[in-house]
Amino acid sequence: MIRPTVVVMVKEPRPSRVKTRLARGIGSVPAAWWYRHQVTCLLRRLRDPRWQLALAVSPDAEGLASRVWPGDLPRIPQGTGDLGARMARLLALPGPVLVIGSDIPGITRTHLARALHALSTADAVFGPAPDGGYWLIGQGPRPAPCGFLRDVRWSGPHALKDSMESLKSRRVALVDILADVDSAGDLYRRKIAAKGLIG
Numbered sequence: 429m430i431r432p433t434v435v436v437m438v439k440e441p442r443p444s445r446v447k448t449r450l451a452r453g454i455g456s457v458p459a460a461w462w463y464r465h466q467v468t469c470l471l472r473r474l475r476d477p478r479w480q481l482a483l484a485v486s487p488d489a490e491g492l493a494s495r496v497w498p499g500d501l502p503r504i505p506q507g508t509g510d511l512g513a514r515m516a517r518l519l520a521l522p523g524p525v526l527v528i529g530s531d532i533p534g535i536t537r538t539h540l541a542r543a544l545h546a547l548s549t550a551d552a553v554f555g556p557a558p559d560g561g562y563w564l565i566g567q568g569p570r571p572a573p574c575g576f577l578r579d580v581r582w583s584g585p586h587a588l589k590d591s592m593e594s595l596k597s598r599r600v601a602l603v604d605i606l607a608d609v610d611s612a613g614d615l616y617r618r619k620i621a622a623k624g625l626i627g
Contacts, residue, residue, distance in 0.1 A: 430569075432479040432524045432544050437506065437514075438467055439486050439530075440494060447531065453612025462615070464496065467530045471498060476537050479544070484518050484527070512577030512591075519567040519576075523547075526566040528555075532608045533618060535563070539604050546601035553601045554592065560585030563606045573598065 439446045441464035443456035451459035475481055481501055485491025488505035497503075504521075506514045518527050524547045526540060539555065546553040547568045555564030561583070573596050580590040592600055609615050 430522050430524075432526065433482055433521055434474065434479045434540055435482050435484050435504065435518050435521070435525060435527045436467075436471065436474070436530050437484045437486070437518075437527065438491070438497060439463075440490050441467070441496060447609075449610050450612060450615065454615070462609075463531065466533060466609070467497070470530060470533070470535060471501070474535065474537060474540065476540075478541065479526075484514070511582050512580050515565060516572065516577045519565065519572065523567055523569040526553075526564060528564045529608055531610070532563045532606050534606045539564075539606070543603045546603055549599070550601035551598040552595055553603060554588060555603050556588055556605045558605060558607050560589070561587040562591070563608060564603070565591070570598075 441460045443460040444451065445460075447459040447463045448456075450462065454462075471481065483491075483497055483501050483503045484506045485494065485497075485503050486506040488507065492503050492505060504518065507517060515527050519525050524544060526543055528535060528540075543553045543555060543564055543566050547566055551568055551570050552572075553564070553566040554562045557563050573594075576594050577591055578594060580587055580594065607614065609618060
């Protein structure tokens, strides 16, 4: 049996090149520092013998040679194209495969285990985000249909709906809703929530 792969999409944490929306609120250097710290903590937390953890790096050449990320984790270049084209290539790895974003502080091993369990009865799985997008996409051994993740309206409220429609009649499961950190407001709300001041 093939061990599942969990692919984390990462960017080099360079000021003005990563988390640009967050940088507008807190500055480019603090945003890059936050992202690097966030990814480091995420990778440490998600290591598990039940799956192989791998990094999909961007930019390709810089990411493959980077000393920022753990050297023992396999690295895959994200390559060219929009987000859909890049994720479709990653999901074509021998399955089951989960692909997750790297700016979602709430991801735990339990969330990933639930998503992998969902793939025992579904062809694909999504972890929805509150804004209409998603933090996780996964695929089982069955190849995706032609046109998978094409014509998706990214960075908006239709990303999940469009992505699910690109799977045509395949069986799709939904798991936990988690939020990413895109802006200073997101970061502030997360800090306040962590202190127990909001639900």
